[in-house]
Amino acid sequence: MTPTKHIEMLNVRKAFRFFTLEDLSLNLEPGQIMGLVGPNGAGKSTTIRLLTGLLAPDAGEIRVLGHAMPEAQALAKRDIGFVSDEMRLFGHATFGWHMKFISSIYPDWDEQYAKTLVQRFGLRPEQNVSGLSSGEHVKAVLLLALARRPRLLILDEPTSGLDPVARHELLSEFMDVLRDENRSILFSSHNTVDVERISDRITFIDRGRLIDSSDKEDFLERWRRIQLQLPAGATLPDLPHLVSRVDDGQFVTLTTNRYSEDLLAFLGNGVRQVQRMNLEEIFVANVMHHRELRGK
Amino acid sequence: MNMLTSKLIAKEFYLHRWLIIGSTIAGVVGLLIAAEGKVRFNIGMLMWLTTIVAFGIMLAMISIGNERKERTLQFVLSLPLSHGDYVRIKVVGLLLCFLVPWTVLGVGAVTLVLVMPNLPDGLLPFAVLLCGFFLANYSLVLCSALHTASEGVMTLVIITTNMGITLFIFMIGAIPSLNDHLFAPAPVWNSTFWTVLGVEAATLVITLSLPYFVAARRRDFT
Numbered sequence: 001m002t003p004t005k006h007i008e009m010l011n012v013r014k015a016f017r018f019f020t021l022e023d024l025s026l027n028l029e030p031g032q033i034m035g036l037v038g039p040n041g042a043g044k045s046t047t048i049r050l051l052t053g054l055l056a057p058d059a060g061e062i063r064v065l066g067h068a069m070p071e072a073q074a075l076a077k078r079d080i081g082f083v084s085d086e087m088r089l090f091g092h093a094t095f096g097w098h099m100k101f102i103s104s105i106y107p108d109w110d111e112q113y114a115k116t117l118v119q120r121f122g123l124r125p126e127q128n129v130s131g132l133s134s135g136e137h138v139k140a141v142l143l144l145a146l147a148r149r150p151r152l153l154i155l156d157e158p159t160s161g162l163d164p165v166a167r168h169e170l171l172s173e174f175m176d177v178l179r180d181e182n183r184s185i186l187f188s189s190h191n192t193v194d195v196e197r198i199s200d201r202i203t204f205i206d207r208g209r210l211i212d213s214s215d216k217e218d219f220l221e222r223w224r225r226i227q228l229q230l231p232a233g234a235t236l237p238d239l240p241h242l243v244s245r246v247d248d249g250q251f252v253t254l255t256t257n258r259y260s261e262d263l264l265a266f267l268g269n270g271v272r273q274v275q276r277m278n279l280e281e282i283f284v285a286n287v288m289h290h291r292e293l294r295g296k
Numbered sequence: 297m298n299m300l301t302s303k304l305i306a307k308e309f310y311l312h313r314w315l316i317i318g319s320t321i322a323g324v325v326g327l328l329i330a331a332e333g334k335v336r337f338n339i340g341m342l343m344w345l346t347t348i349v350a351f352g353i354m355l356a357m358i359s360i361g362n363e364r365k366e367r368t369l370q371f372v373l374s375l376p377l378s379h380g381d382y383v384r385i386k387v388v389g390l391l392l393c394f395l396v397p398w399t400v401l402g403v404g405a406v407t408l409v410l411v412m413p414n415l416p417d418g419l420l421p422f423a424v425l426l427c428g429f430f431l432a433n434y435s436l437v438l439c440s441a442l443h444t445a446s447e448g449v450m451t452l453v454i455i456t457t458n459m460g461i462t463l464f465i466f467m468i469g470a471i472p473s474l475n476d477h478l479f480a481p482a483p484v485w486n487s488t489f490w491t492v493l494g495v496e497a498a499t500l501v502i503t504l505s506l507p508y509f510v511a512a513r514r515r516d517f518t
Contacts, residue, residue, distance in 0.1 A: 054373060056515035070515065074378045082374040088367040090311055097310070104303055105375060141371070 004066040006030055006152045006184045007051060012060030014046055021046050021208045024060070028201070030151075031181040033174065035195030035216075036188040037283055038205035044188040045084070047205065048156045051186070052082050065152055078106075081145030084156035085138065089129045095140050096125030099147075106148040114147035120169065135166050146173060153177060153185040159194050171198050196279035204286050211290040216279070223282045224259035227273040228252045234270075239263070243289045255285050300377060301385055308389035312355060316396050319351035323401040327408055334414065345426075348401055349461060352394055352434035353454055359390055360441040361450060373517060383442060383512040387504055394434050402427040418480030421489045422468060428496035429464050432503070433457050439503040442511045468492075 007028035014021040021043045028034050038044045049055040051064055053073030062069040067076035089098050103109035118125060121139040123132075132140060142158060153174070159167045175198055177183055189195050195202060196216065203213040214222075223243075230236060230250050241258035255277075256263065264271060277285070309316070323344050330340025363369045373382060405427065409419045440453040469475050474492070477484035 052374065053378070054370075054517050070378075074376050074381060077374065077376040080374075084370055086367050087370040087374070089371055090368055091366070093311060101303070101307065105300060145374075 004030075005063070006032075006065055007034075007186060008061070008063040009047075009051070010061045012050060012057045012062060014050060014055060014057050016046075019043070019046070019208060021050075024205075024210050026203055026210065026213060028152075028184055028186055030184050032201050033185040033187060033199045034201045034203060035199030036186060036203050036205060037190065037192060037195050037279075038188075039190060039287065041207075042205045043208045044190075044205060045156055046208075048082075048084070048154055048186070048188055051154060052080065053077065079151040081148060081150035081153045082156075083138075083141050083145045083154070083158050085158060085160045086156070087141055089137070089140060089144075091130035092128065094126055094128055095123060095132070098129065098140070098144060099125060102144045102148060108149045110147050110149050113149070114143065117143045117147060117173070120173075135162050138162060139166065139170070142170060142173070146177065151183050153183070153187075155185065155187045157189055158187070159189065159191060167194060174198055192278070192280040192283050202279070204283060206287045206290060207294075209290075212286055219279065219282055220276065222257050222259055223277045223285070224256055225275040225277055225281075226254045226256065226259075226264075226267065226271060227275075228254065228267060228270040229272050230270055239266075243285050257286070257289075300375065301381070301388075304372075304375075304377075304385045305389040305392065308359060308386075308393055312359065312393055315351065315354060315358070316393060319347050320397040320400050323347040323351075323397055324404060327401070327404045331408055331412060337415075344401060344405065345461070348398060348430045349433065349458065351397055352430070353437055353457075355390060355393055356434070356437045356441040357450065359393075360386060360438075361447070364445055369517075379514055379517050380508075380512040382517075383507045386442060387438065387507055390438055391435070391504065394431075394438075398427070398431060398434075402430075416479045416481055417483050418477045420483040421474065421485060422478055425468065425474075425489065425492050425496070426464075428493055429461070432496045432499040433460060435500050435503040439506050442507045 005027050007026065009024055009026050012021065012024040019041070024043075024047060026034075036044050036047065046055065050057055050062055051069065053070035053076070056070045064076045065079050067073070069076060089095070099114060103111065103114070117123075121136075121143060123136060123140055123143065129137070129140065138158065138161065142155075145153060155174075159170055162170065171194060174185055174187070177185065185198075187195065187199060199216055201214070202216050202219055204211045212219075228236070228251070230252060232250065236245075236252060239254070239256075241256050241263075242254060243257050244253075244255040246253045251272075259274075264274065326340045326343030326345075326347060328340070329343060330337045332340070363372065373379075377385070402423075405423050406420065409415050409417060409423055437453060437457055440450060444450060471488060471492075473486055473488040477486070
């Protein structure tokens with residue numbers, strides 16, 4: 001039997017006065033970590049709000065853990081751990097009260113794991129939430145989501161505002177969650193270093209549209225920056241799958257999203273250097289390319 | 297009532313416990329001051345009245361307005377409940393929270409009228425109508441807080457409902473069938489009393505039902 005996809009979005013549209021999320025389709029399989037990457041205002045948080053039932057789509061279909069959203073959100077949210085950088089706990093209650101409150105709602109709450117995380121994150125249950133630093137607050141919210149052992153973790157910019165050590169700790173915990181292959185994570189961020197580190201599938205989104213979605217390794221294999229030196233008077237023929245071209249006298253820098261040995265062979269002896277690109281470079285090149293295409 | 301609903305209602309009581317306790321104590325102090333004689337009666341009753349009204353406004357604003365403003369709403373909505381569940385829980389939970397001091401202070405005011413020898417029992421219908429008005433007034437503030445995120449609209453609602461108290465007292469004074477019996481030795485439960493009480497009950501029912509049909513059916517919750 002095929003396991004139920006943890007996230008299914010099909011041709012989803014959501015319009016606001018100054019922003020429209022258009023024709024968004026994406027899937028997340030059990031056991032996957034998907035990084036949802038986009039610049040500020042790209043539509044990442046809107047996508048996540050649609051997935052958690054906070055917003056209803058104007059068109060299209062959304063299913064989370066097999067449940068139609070937002071209609072069956074109460075059922076779906078039993079198995080979703082949702083954390084957003086905007087989410088706040090009750091300031092006048094202690095963190096311990098929050099743990100007790102959440103543990104009384106979720107039967108799968110793992111007390112032992114919660115205690116381990118309290119130690120690891122350096123939190124104090126007896127402390128009032130209003131006294132937590134912003135980093136501690138993020139850790140506290142994440143602990144409440146992780147210790148309930150959800151099948152799907154939806155994280156909206158969870159590491160923003162955290163120092164590198166705290167980010168490292170949290171990303172390690174996310175990896176730990178995925179030891180169980182029935183669990184999955186959707187992780188939105190504009191920090192491509194974090195996304196590159198933990199995601200196995202990446203979706204780029206910009207100005208309300210999905211611009212590319214693929215396995216991380218596929219992205220890293222497909223994208224290359226190639227530096228060429230052309231003989232005097234020579235011109236470069238039109239090449240397919242060219243994302244950008246920068247000319248500097250005899251030197252040309254090409255960026256392609258379909259790198260292959262055949263392309264290298266076609267370019268011949270003029271090739272001076274072939275550079276692998278990191279996710280940030282791929283992300284920026286991808287966004288700029290799609291903005292250019294849309295502008296045309 | 298399912299487990300989650302009762303947990304969330306208990307959460308309202310826990311988070312607002314000091315407000316509930318503090319308001320009840322302040323209102324009781326007002327009643328005790330009122331019991332100390334004719335001069336202090338007005339001061340004490342003003343304190344009693346202000347406490348109930350201010351408590352209702354603060355409860356609705358802190359629990360709904362601040363939850364939105366301080367972004368704890370996202371945390372609550374990440375729990376396994378629908379928008380409809382959230383609205384229903386807020387209506388029931390906050391009504392129950394309000395009923396604690398309202399009941400104590402309402403019973404206290406009635407007792408004061410019955411016990412104090414210099415207060416005529418004819419004031420009893422007025423005390424009951426005033427308590428009914430406070431409850432209807434609170435339900436209107438609660439209903440508004442559930443329907444609007446605008447601080448401007450809420451300020452307008454609060455100003456209007458506060459002015460409503462003065463108007464209500466004037467109105468009672470202007471209705472001869474109520475005013476004429478205020479200083480009677482025994483309470484008069486006439487048809488005018490029941491009509492006004494009926495209007496208060498209808499306001500209560502409408503304002504507490506409206507969120508179920510409007511706010512609970514909202515598709516976007518931000």
